[in-house]
Structure formats: structure tokens, C-alpha cells
Amino acid sequence: MLEYMLDHVRAELIDTVHGLSETEARRRLVPSMTTSIGLVKHAAFAERMWFQHVLGGLPEAECDGAMAGEASFEVSDDETVADVIAEFERAGNRARAIAAEIDLDATRQRPGFGTVSLRWIYLLMIQEFARHAGHSDILREQTDATRRT
Structure with a gap:
């Protein structure tokens, strides 16, 4: 159910x-740097941070993408929407592969968070992505409204 x-x-x-x-x-x-594409970019970072780095134990240098916290919302001019979606999908696929080998109650240490389990990581990611989907829904509503005017 968590997956x-x-x-x-x-x-x-x-x-x-x-x-x-x-x-x-x-x-x-909105006043912040939040954009629809930036939210997806940030979600790819979150996948890498929690599944590759924390759960999988990979050093940040071995994760398959940028590992910068606040900069994770930044999308370069040469990246397209399709590129960012593909990055997020790749990170999700790798997260699934890493998690498939680990018990839900297996724990890892994360500075600032303490001991976390795979179950906890799933719940965190569900909450994080649901919140960002809500943010992006609102941005989409605003965009769609400007198309009608």
C-alpha cells in the first residue's frame, strides 16, 4: 500500500x-522561486536524497543527479519539461529498485532526523509529493485561468 x-x-x-x-x-x-517545473525537479532531488543516499547508503557523489538542497528547485535554461519529468521518473525507478531489497522496518541514520526506517521514508515521500502536487495544482489553475482571458 505504501508503494x-x-x-x-x-x-x-x-x-x-x-x-x-x-x-x-x-x-x-507566487513570491517564492516555486514553479511547476521546479517542484518536479525538487522531487527528483528528494528521491535521490532519501532512497539513494540515506536508504541505499550511496555517497552524494555517486547519486545520479544534483544533491543541492534549496538549489534543487532550480531548473537550467537548457532543461525541458520532458527532461525534468524523465529525471524524476529515473529517480523513482532507482528508488523502487533500492527499496525492493530492504525490509520496511530496516533503519538508517540521517543527521537532523535521527533513526528512520524505510516505512518512515515512504510516509515522508508520500507527504512531500502530495504537498508539492497540491502546490503545482494551484499553479496550474492560475496558468489555465490566464489562458482563458
């Missing part, structure tokens, strides 16, 4: 950017 729910919110986050132009996906509609 199903995580996959469900992953798909919901991706759905919020489908059909957006490159300009629309990058448009800042």
Missing part, C-alpha cells in the same frame, strides 16, 4: 505539468 500510494502521488505531481509550455512551466506565480 502504491507513493507511485500515485508521483504520477499526480507529473500530471500537473503535462500540457504546460516551457514558458508556463517556468512562470513564477
